Amino acid sequence: MNQRPLLLTQGDPAGIGPELSLRAWLERHQQSLPPFAILGDPDHLARVASGFGWTVPIAPVEPGRIRSVFPDALPVIPLSVQVSASPGRPDAANAPSVIESIETAVRLVRAGAAAAVVTNPIAKHVLYEAGFRHPGHTEFLAALASEGASEAYHPVMMLWSEQLAVVPVTVHIPLSDVPSALTTDLIVRTGRIVARELQDRFGIAHPRLALAGLNPHAGENGAMGAEDGAVIVPAVDILRAEGIDVAGPLPADTMFHARARGRYDAALAMYHDQALIPIKTIAFDEAVNVTLGLPFVRTSPDHGTAFDIAGKGIARPDSLMAALKLAARLGQP
Known part of the structure; x- marks a missing residue:
């Protein structure tokens, strides 16, 4: 298959x-990984490989040569800045390379x-x-995607695995801010994007x-909080009126066992940990972060920088490899 490469x-x-x-x-052959190139500093990657004693030929390339180079060498699209980083020692001096890598990847894709x-x-x-002005990675990608567009894109974070897909409606905010941030409009907008992309990208x-x-027990008819009836129920009604198959609000403590997961394709949670605790319990090493609502496919491993174990050779690549495979699947026309 003449598969386009990944960045x-x-x-x-x-x-x-x-x-x-x-x-x-x-592990590209054992895992049947799609061809990819890293946007980074070839010399830095060569130093990292050497530090582990790994034989990894590094090949600086133009995007058009990724597929031909990938079987025999790691394709690297060089950045305009050099990287001098030590494992486990974050340094704001490397921020320009981090930002350039993201900007270049979006431009090329x-x-x-x-x-x-x-x-x-x-x-x-x-x-x-270093003066980064965006709340996070996803918001930066949405800003890049919105440049020159007629309207701003609304990104939605999905954590996906073969066993479970979850979407936090509110994401990186304090728990105390969730009730005021959670609105019927936000839930409806999120539900529309999830339903559309499950159809268009995932083929459902x-x-x-x-x-x-x-709230606990989905509010229990207002006895444990009014938000479920006042905010979530109207959103369910609107989504159903638009022809979307949606159930809820459901008690979160009974939504994630195996039999319950068979009743839906994606669960929308109202706050960050309500979504991430179940998927990280069920599929810690295989879960993938997928950004919905953008004009291009973006996936990411479902873990952070892990500075505490960087350079020790014990970090597992399972989630990154799952992200590469899912990106290839979703990125095909």
Whole structure:
């Protein structure tokens, strides 16, 4: 199959991203990985490989040569800045390379040079020290996608595995802010995007959504909080009126056992941990972060930079390899 290649961003070079990227290439044949190129510093990647004693030929390439080079060498699209990072020692001096890697990947995939973007983890606090203005990785991608567009894109984070797919409606905000941030409009907008992309990207003809309640027992008819009836129920009614198969609000404590998971294709949770605890319990090493609602495919491993184990050779590449495989699947026309 004449498969378009993928673009893998470097992430924070002091984290586990570089070593996982190298390990993914080393396991490319055993794992039947699609061809990919890293947007990074070839010399830095060569130093990381050498530090582990890995034989990884590094080949600086133009995007058009990724497929031909990939079987025999790791294709790297060089950045304009050099990277001098030590494992486990985050440094704001590396922020320009992190940002350039993301910007270049988005530009190239939107130009048709690749099928999808796969992003290695970044450390937002490191970027903030260098003046990064976006709340996080996903918001930065949405801003890049919205440049020159008639309207801004609304990104939706899905954590996907073969066993479970979850979407947090509110994401990286304090738990105390969730009730005021959670609105009927936000739930409806999120549900529409999830249903559409399950159809268009995942090939599910009639997606089934399940909405978790905010409060214990989904509010128990108002006895444990009014938000479920006042905010979530109207959203369910609107989505159903639009022809979307949606159930809820459901008690979150009974939504994630095996029999319950068979009743829906994606669960919409009302806050971050309500979504991420079940999927990280069920599929910790295989879950993939997928950004819905963008004009291109973006996946990412479902873990962070892990500075505490960077350079020790114990980080597992399973989630990154799953992200590469899913990106290739979703990125095919």
